[in-house]
Amino acid sequence: MYRTHHCNELRKSDAGETATLVGWVNTKRDQGGVIFIDIRDREGVTQCVFRSEESAEATELSHKLRGEDVVQITGKVEVRPELDGESTFNEAIQTGEIEIVATGLKVLNKAEVLPFQLDKELSNEDLRMKYRYLDLRRPRMAKNLKMRHTITKAIRDDLDDQGFLEIETPILSKSTPEGARDFLVPSRLSPGKFYALPQAPQQYKQLLMVAGVERYFQIARCFRDEDLRADRQPEFTQVDVEASFVTQEDIYSMMESLLARSFKASRDADVSAPFPRITYQEAMDKYGSDKPERRFGCEIVDVSEHFKDSGFGVFKRAIEGGGVVRAINAKGFAGVSTGQIKRLEEIAKEAGAGGLAYIQVRGAAHDTWRSPIVKFFSEEELAAIEKDLNIEEGDLILFGCDKWATVCDVLGRLRLECCEMNNWLEGKDDELDFFWVTDFPLLDFDEEEGKWNAVHHPFTRPHPDDVALLDDESRWGEIRGAAYDVILNGNELGGGSLRIHEADLQAKMFNVLGVDDEEQAENFGHILGAFQYGAPPHGGIALGLDRLVMLACGEDSIREVIAFPKNNKGSDLMSASPAEVDFKQLREL
């Protein structure tokens, strides 16, 4: 037996017992005659004290210990003494009222000096990744791994309670033409042919519904060969869920239960359900984003009405061209610097704006408003926006004028940047704003390709009120999908939809998307076929587990919650993958 207790177990009530601990040397404080060793394992830290009068041999050996040596220490549990009326308790650790008075020390394995210190923050990402097994010893990383387990378990327990079966689907699967770039795997037994790694188990889970499983879930690894980001890895994990005979409301409440349980388990947070719902239209109009951060105000206000006949040609022409004029009021940000204005202008242009119109409201009187454009505004126009935007001294007003979609994007990004510049979210870490965005558009016209694409995916069911519009191409842009996203604090946690379960409607949908009969038969024949044999109405959702855990941990990159992530270029610096392979291996393909 290696140990009698773990390193976060012993308390005052254990005083007098003999205990054996194993773990790593966290720190050594060598006072000459008395040596303190903090021994650390997964659970925590315990102080061990070595004195020559207790054990000459162990004490002699303890002088030679180095950080991260793996040791086994035996001794008597004692309450830490009071010296000259001063307590020697350490309130920073949970075992701080006791210590092990060591009588035995065994070095199980010596450690070289580490390439970095575990108790210091480290900014060198390559180094962390190269020695990820050491990086993961750091308390923050160890906590994140544990949190991921806790959340995953809460999810499994919750879905199990709701009657879901966990079922695995193939990793070696088939490439689908739509969507992200696939990772391909050559097939040796079928030369010239390839498997694709799944971007999501979408078709398999729908086929499980046809199979009569009724409620399926999977903690599913998914693969996409696209460029990486702080919240994107080439392989990532989704909580993939599908259920038969359910309405949208059923799916909402299933997920609300799951998310509430996850955050209770991980952060002891009380999440109230049902979550608020807003439509895609409302999200775009008010926040300029389909995954809005709502924890600060600064909502978008439409002021088109006031500028229809404006003397300011830029606004007037935008409205005449079928566009809109909208603005946000960045409260108290009149003191914006020229550098910041320049940055905001850049962001606006990146989002497609021609430029950035703004007003720095220096005082109550309109003639104190500092702005390159205000001289073109009439007194009525100034009064109207003052009222609509609730303009007060000290505010900064930012305008967008263009097509609706462009203005949404421009002002949506500007409000996030203003938030960033002003730290409006400071102190709001514990505020959890969960909500649903509903009624997404079903189709989106791709100008470059000159064709309609599915906003969600081609299996998404049209909104029941809009099905008839599928027969009128001029109105395809108006069709809403029975699709929904769940958002937390401006992050998309996941999205899903009710699916098409009728073969004829699915075929019609493929036709709308420009997938011809031959292609349908080749790529989707199995699912169209399956729908002919009694497919139940069904729907589902997929949640990004990495992102969920990231938010629960308060991290800002999913790399911090994945044990062995890839870097920006998709490489694993520890194992040096991807790597070249032997000619022999290639030849066998």
Next chain:
RNA sequence: GGAGCGGUAGCUCAGUUGGUUAGAGCGCCGGCCUGUCACGCCGGAGGUCGCGGGUUCAAGUCCCGUCCGCUCCGCCA
């Protein structure tokens, strides 16, 4: 594919308008210390300033190129 920021000791960083032998903290090595917990004190080692080229009497510092990392845009049904 594009933009921004960064690369100086094992780690985190400083390094002025180009100017002596490139510094600090932590870590490491040696010594001292019987109540520390970021232990303390004394001493010491440790650098091709990412790499290549250029300007200059002189480059960590300026210029060009290149590699690597991070962030963002594009992309991610």
